[in-house]
Amino acid sequence: MKAIRYTDYQTFPQLVEVDKPTAGPGEVVLKVAASGACHSDVAVFNDFVEGTNPLCAPQFTLGHEVAGWADEIGEGVDGIERGEAYVVYGPVGCGHCRFCMVGQDTYCENVAEVGYLGIGLGRDGGMAEYVVVPARNLVPLGDADPVKASALADAGLTPYHAIKLSLPKLNKAGSTALVIGLGGLGLLAVQILKAMTSATIIATDTKEDALREAEKFGALTVPSGEGQTEKIRELTGGRGVDAVFDMVGVGPTVETAMKTVGTNGRVTIVGLGAAGSDYNWQWYKEPYEAELVKTYWGTLPELNELIALLQQGDLEPQYTTYTLDEGLDAYQKLLNGEVSGRAIIVPNERF
Ligand SMILES: [Zn+2]
Ligand SMILES: [Zn+2]
Incomplete structure (x- = not known):
């Protein structure tokens, strides 16, 4: 499958061919519906040098504002339906410290042991046809639009x-x-x-x-x-x-x-x-x-609440969509300061 990857410090990302991921225990593979290109991605590939943040070091697939449809469901995962749409809570902590216990993985106390900051931040993200995520990080969308939901995963949360x-x-x-x-x-x-x-x-x-x-x-x-x-x-x-x-x-x-x-x-x-x-x-x-x-980002329960606001029709995120093949153009525009609202990459139009 195709993926937009951060390959080295101070290097513009590349669109490359990689293996489709598989779901380990407790994980789900999403067919990616939408993945937002964020200014913090630009900071990562443009400004980070060795030692800036070892937990967000190359190489990995970008994309921490992700929504998609559950495609493969790993062992031990309950309550996730194949074909249903979910938005991803990007930060991934240890799951058991006092912050992770309340869904605030952003401030995980054991982040060094986890080894990365989150989906698309040290661990492969959603700028690809498929992404694998812990089932715990999935918030169900119901009828809400995955493209709009991806715009909320960071810029709304x-x-x-x-x-x-x-x-x-x-x-x-x-x-x-x-x-x-x-x-x-x-x-x-x-x-x-x-x-x-x-x-x-x-x-x-x-x-x-x-x-x-x-x-x-x-x-x-x-x-x-x-x-x-x-x-x-x-x-x-x-x-x-x-x-x-x-x-x-x-x-x-x-x-x-x-x-x-x-x-x-x-x-x-x-x-x-x-x-x-x-x-x-x-x-x-x-x-x-x-x-x-x-403050920094937000919590898993808050993402759930925010999706309720989207479902109620209270939020109208501003965005432009791009195909995965156009993804590098989107990053170039972001780098040039030419993007207003969110630049959202749409790798797949439907499940
Ligand atoms: Zn972001
Ligand atoms: Zn933790």
Whole structure:
């Protein structure tokens, strides 16, 4: 079968012929319906050098945002039906530490023994006709579209996790939320906030078209640049924002987050931008009791919940599809910054 593989450090991926995988005990082979190309894949093949992360070292098949149909069911697997559609929870931990026990494999304490981070992250992923995954990592889709579901596996789950942890800040009338950065994750963050809270949603970005998209989903928008923080604060009645989500995580966006959060508010740095910020909250000045946290991806139960939002019709992920043969073009476009929304590779149209 064909697969898009990360073959060496700082080397553009290759479309190669590999053996079709088989399901070991507790595993399932999926016929891949959709596999999202992610900016973190670009970081892996473009920026990683030996030692950056030994758990995500070449070689492996890319693709950690995967949905497909169960094709081969391994020994000891119950409750998975051949031909049914599933979305894959990408992180794979040891399964028995205190984080894995609650489906939070992202923070597995035994990750070094596991030997990889997850599907398409050190272990073969879904940029192929077939992928083998632990049965535990499968979330049933029912009638939901596997292509849309794959777009949620990371780009939806990551904001969903951050938003869920911030709900205590938003569960009151008159609350406000700010989304900084309106790429795939940011636009989904706006929709998730709309579906789950009554907060006034403010969204900010440099790009005009991204602002217009966010408005379609019910956000008030403020462009980046001159007067940005003042305008955002004005939209909160001068109080500052209750829950800020920085989907970018670079110096200037972190600073915008810190300057706009209100007393008792919460800043979540969701984006994995490389640059930090020197900004400090000043003593004897608001915001008192504001908190700053960073999050990474999300949990297995949360992916299950997020699929319920998709099934209810509350989420409209933005994406463009490509065939597996066009997959390298998709990565090249991602590398060039020419992709808006998600680039989703569709290796198989149907089961
Ligand atoms: Zn991703
Ligand atoms: Zn674990």
